[in-house]
Amino acid sequence: MTTFIDQEASRRDFLFIATGTVGAAGTALALWPFIDQMNPDASVLALASTEFDMAPLAEGQGVTIKWRGKPVFIRHRTKEEIEKAKKTPLAELKDPVARNANLPPDAPATDENRVKDATGKVNEKYLVQIGICTHLGCVPLGEAGEYHGWFCPCHGSVYDTAGRIRKGPAPRNLDIPPYKYVSDTKIVIG
Amino acid sequence: MSGHATYEFKNPIVRWIEARLPIFSVMKAQAMDFPTPRNLNYWWTFGGIAATMLVMQILTGIVLVMHYTPHVSMAFDSVEGIMRDVNYGWLIRWLHANGASFFFIAVYIHMFRGLYYGSYKAPREVLWMIGVLIFLAMMATAFMGYVLPWGQMSYWGAVVITNLFSAIPVVGDPIVQWLWGGFSVGNPTLQRFFSLHYLLPFVLAALVFLHIWALHVVGNNNPDGIDVKSEQDTLPFHPFYTMKDLYAILVFFLVYLAFVFYSPWYLGHAINFAKADPMVTPPHIVPEWYFLPFYAMLRAVPDKLGGVVVMFASIIILFFLPWLDRSPVRSARYRPLYRFFFWLLVIDGIFLGIVGSQPPEGWWIPAGRIATTWYFIHFLVVLPLLSQIERPKPMPASITEAVLSRGGH
Ligand code: HEM
Ligand code: FES
Numbered sequence: 001m002t003t004f005i006d007q008e009a010s011r012r013d014f015l016f017i018a019t020g021t022v023g024a025a026g027t028a029l030a031l032w033p034f035i036d037q038m039n040p041d042a043s044v045l046a047l048a049s050t051e052f053d054m055a056p057l058a059e060g061q062g063v064t065i066k067w068r069g070k071p072v073f074i075r076h077r078t079k080e081e082i083e084k085a086k087k088t089p090l091a092e093l094k095d096p097v098a099r100n101a102n103l104p105p106d107a108p109a110t111d112e113n114r115v116k117d118a119t120g121k122v123n124e125k126y127l128v129q130i131g132i133c134t135h136l137g138c139v140p141l142g143e144a145g146e147y148h149g150w151f152c153p154c155h156g157s158v159y160d161t162a163g164r165i166r167k168g169p170a171p172r173n174l175d176i177p178p179y180k181y182v183s184d185t186k187i188v189i190g
Numbered sequence: 191m192s193g194h195a196t197y198e199f200k201n202p203i204v205r206w207i208e209a210r211l212p213i214f215s216v217m218k219a220q221a222m223d224f225p226t227p228r229n230l231n232y233w234w235t236f237g238g239i240a241a242t243m244l245v246m247q248i249l250t251g252i253v254l255v256m257h258y259t260p261h262v263s264m265a266f267d268s269v270e271g272i273m274r275d276v277n278y279g280w281l282i283r284w285l286h287a288n289g290a291s292f293f294f295i296a297v298y299i300h301m302f303r304g305l306y307y308g309s310y311k312a313p314r315e316v317l318w319m320i321g322v323l324i325f326l327a328m329m330a331t332a333f334m335g336y337v338l339p340w341g342q343m344s345y346w347g348a349v350v351i352t353n354l355f356s357a358i359p360v361v362g363d364p365i366v367q368w369l370w371g372g373f374s375v376g377n378p379t380l381q382r383f384f385s386l387h388y389l390l391p392f393v394l395a396a397l398v399f400l401h402i403w404a405l406h407v408v409g410n411n412n413p414d415g416i417d418v419k420s421e422q423d424t425l426p427f428h429p430f431y432t433m434k435d436l437y438a439i440l441v442f443f444l445v446y447l448a449f450v451f452y453s454p455w456y457l458g459h460a461i462n463f464a465k466a467d468p469m470v471t472p473p474h475i476v477p478e479w480y481f482l483p484f485y486a487m488l489r490a491v492p493d494k495l496g497g498v499v500v501m502f503a504s505i506i507i508l509f510f511l512p513w514l515d516r517s518p519v520r521s522a523r524y525r526p527l528y529r530f531f532f533w534l535l536v537i538d539g540i541f542l543g544i545v546g547s548q549p550p551e552g553w554w555i556p557a558g559r560i561a562t563t564w565y566f567i568h569f570l571v572v573l574p575l576l577s578q579i580e581r582p583k584p585m586p587a588s589i590t591e592a593v594l595s596r597g598g599h
Pocket of ligand 1: 244247250286293331458
């Protein structure tokens with residue numbers, strides 16, 4: 001190589017660089033399939049939606065159902081729970097946005113916005129949320145913690161009766177999945 | 191250590207091979223004649239112990255794979271099958287499960303040995319940094335292995351640890367879904383963890399090879415932390431240290447096997463005998479004991495990203511240790527102040543482990559914060575400061591002098 005250094009760019013230099021570039025670009029492109037194969041595959045993406053009828057839930061009763069392999073909390077809230085959630089000033093919330101997949105991403109975290117479905121229907125009795133702590137993914141315990149909403153046993157995150165984060169390391173309110181009412185008590189999630 | 195020793199072998203077959211691949215002379219020079227400081231104590235045997243544990247994990251692991259099924263609907267039952275039906279399956283499984291713990295015990299002692307005697311200092315920086323890489327690869331291997339039996343703690347450990355990556359701004363959630371191969375930890379996750387759990391120990395073996403290569407370029411440090419000056423300061427590795435290492439390995443195995451035979455579940459968690467349930471988190475989830483100090487640091491910060499950054503930083507900081515501690519004296523034997531802070535760090539580490547095992551409530555929260563802060567102060571403030579102000583004790587002129595002055599021979 002040293003003998004070429006002082007000379008002008010030669011045909012050989014050009015071929016060296018061109019070959020190296022094609023080799024590097026080709027390797028980089030070939031890497032993508034190896035990375036992308038780890039993403040969720042077609043069978044995972046094709047998961048259907050889930051229907052649930054909330055009529056049998058008595059006041060103060062909650063259930064956990066499965067949607068896309070994740071737990072979904074459905075709770076028939078008591079009057080006091082709704083009352084408490086509504087009275088909380090937004091300024092006191094750690095996460096001021098609703099985190100409701102049925103609303104624009106900047107919708108404020110009012111109690112009403114936490115129970116709104118995709119069509120804008122509100123039935124404040126029924127709270128539907130993904131039961132996964134927004135910290136590191138544990139399933140919080142119901143009717144527990146300082147605000148008698150949810151308490152995550154893993155690292156101590158505390159959620160209120162509208163599923164909004166109040167204390168602990170979790171950064172966001174519990175997520176509300178996309179869902180809509182198909183009758184007064186029946187919903188379709190997803 | 192230096193140059194290529196020339197050996198004359200008598201056996202004609204050996205000579206024939208040697209002329210084509212000089213493996214016999216390399217083995218003899220590096221594994222037998224290798225000049226080793228004469229004053230190494232038993233803390234130096236933990237490298238060999240750790241290497242032996244890696245071999246144990248690979249042997250028992252390969253046998254487990256012959257009976258294990260990596261599928262969410264069968265993994266738990268196949269491990270139960272190993273425990274009840276496979277001939278000696280219980281033995282192999284408990285050797286493997288407890289082997290991971292004892293591997294970490296050996297490596298932790300090995301690392302603290304390095305801290306005490308300043309083995310990370312010039313010219314052993316690269317040797318030390320490869321060691322930190324080994325530690326990281328071990329943690330990844332043990333984490334993924336623990337997921338394989340698909341018990342409750344396996345599952346929820348996997349959920350919490352993979353979710354750490356969701357703390358990364360913007361790309362966090364796509365990364366986590368990519369790791370999972372789904373919207374939650376599930377079958378794709380189990381299968382890829384299985385594949386990687388099989389692969390990583392061999393990557394570890396390659397790293398160990400580089401680690402030993404680097405060791406054989408610069409030579410062993412020693413308890414007095416002074417350089418080898420003459421042949422008098424050394425002994426051939428074989429038989430002096432092969433036998434010392436072997437003796438230590440046997441004693442270590444006595445303890446390891448005592449656990450395997452008499453309380454194989456002592457270091458684990460009973461809840462992992464229950465099959466994974468993605469709908470219910472056990473009331474108290476904790477990682478295996480060897481991750482507890484890091485878990486305590488994760489929880490010490492009341493902010494998701496902050497906690498993750500602090501936890502990873504606590505290990506990354508070790509890469510910079512050779513440049514944080516600038517004292518030219520290696521061994522804590524001659525550094526009275528450093529010795530005090532070394533033991534304080536040991537206590538801090540053990541205390542963090544205890545904090546990590548407790549529920550995150552009450553008194554434990556401030557305690558974890560103080561201990562985490564101290565860990566970083568030790569490396570970022572105490573060590574640089576000590577290199578400035580500490581007055582080391584007088585050093586012996588040579589290893590031989592140090593040994594003889596203590597009445598050794
Ligand atoms: C660095 C070395 C290794 C470490 C630290 C390690 C660690 C672990 C741990 C902690 C477990 C869970 C044990 C339990 O609670 O049951 C495990 C399970 C397992 N490992 Fe490894 N392992 C290593 C090497 C290997 C290798 C090389 C293989 C395969 C060739 C392997 C195959 C398995 C299998 C099949 C299981 C599931 C069965 C079981 O849970 O006992 N491991 N490993
Ligand atoms: S996962 Fe809920 S607090 Fe950490």
